[in-house]
Amino acid sequence: MSSLAANASALQPEQWTSSSNEAVELFVTDDQGAIKFSPVFTYPIFGEAETIYGYKGLEIFLCFDHFTFYPFFNVKYEEKLNDPEIVDLKSTIEKFLPESAIFKDESKWGDAIAKEKENYRIPGELVDSFEQAVDDEVTSFDIYKLNLKDAGGLELHKRLQILVLLFIEAGSYIDASDELWDVYVLYKSTPGQDDPSIVGFTTVYNYWKYPGAAKFDKDEREVRLKISQFIILPIFQGRGIGGQFYSHLFEKWHKNDKVIEIVVEDPNESFDDLRDRSDLVRLSESLKLSDISTKITPEWIQNTRKSLKLEKRQFARLLELVLLYQSKNKLGSDSKKDIRLFIKKRIFEKNKEGLSALDENTKKDKLQTAYTSLEEDYFRILGDLKLVVKRQGADEENGSAKKIKV
Known part of the structure; x- marks a missing residue:
């Protein structure tokens, strides 16, 4: 690198600074070609700032075979600063990959995949x-x-x-x-x-x-x-x-x-949503939704939760989601006020120490704000979800409660 470029780097460091989230490109390859996607985080590898300094036109390729997940990685750039403080990307990345990972030599990687697949199970x-x-x-x-x-x-x-x-x-x-x-x-x-x-x-x-x-x-x-x-x-x-x-x-x-x-x-929000919806469907297949109301007893909650093998926090969320689902689809006997008070009671118990120190009006405002936010999130989760409803009557008496979608 020329001294002119070195001087320019000191004056314009942004030209030599790359976002590691943008520089890293992930690929999964199969017989049809390669599908590209990007990481969400790179700070565990490149630091909290998620930036890489010292390279211009930087690209980091991390590729995997779709079946064996055999890894390959390569680093390309237009220019690199001649500075001993600049991080060596090859040694940095290979710390997080198995020893089998192949660097730079793509044909060697292809041969390694083909050889491994001869007897791979x-x-x-x-x-x-x-x-x-x-x-x-x-x-x-x-x-x-x-x-x-x-x-x-x-x-x-x-x-x-x-x-x-x-x-x-x-x-x-x-x-x-x-x-x-x-x-x-x-x-x-x-x-x-x-x-x-x-x-x-x-x-x-x-x-x-x-x-x-x-x-x-x-x-x-x-x-x-x-x-x-x-x-x-x-x-x-x-x-x-x-x-x-x-x-x-x-x-x-x-x-x-x-x-x-x-x-x-x-869990992060996306997994929480996946989990809530999946658990709701399974709960509706295991129980009669009509058994769930604001009048359920602590004993029923404890026994049912244990039989479903769910943790307390998650089961409480599911019960509240079911109550709002019933209200939304006009299935239950509880009024909107019944459901609101039922959910507020849990919120209060969870935050009892902090709320108890507030005057009555402030306490009510805080509870209403928390409830409104939670209700909005619950309806977002429910979306257009359809739960299984077991219809009571003759079918159930015969041991084959009929399931209908609502």
């Missing part, structure tokens, strides 16, 4: 399958549970985990040597394509819970499952696939007698 156990309409075509999906003790399962996890940093705020790598971690990977089968494509994955931690002396003496174990990370690749989002992935895993865990509760660790 998905390194895990098939635990569930489902079908989902995608682009007006019924598509098959398979859920595999990785074996992290197996070299192949551990390697696939290492290839996937960089997505946690790029798409989950404050995301971090799990300790794969901890046997209490489970990793589930979702695959999509495409007509005309030999190998399925990775759609996303989730990590789940098994918190063992002491079941009491009697059960412990009988060697009976109880576990509380916590979903820690949940990723659907951007190219597959917005099609209901994530909801199906979550729901099928939840159903599988719900049938396991050892699992007593299923929770989520610090």
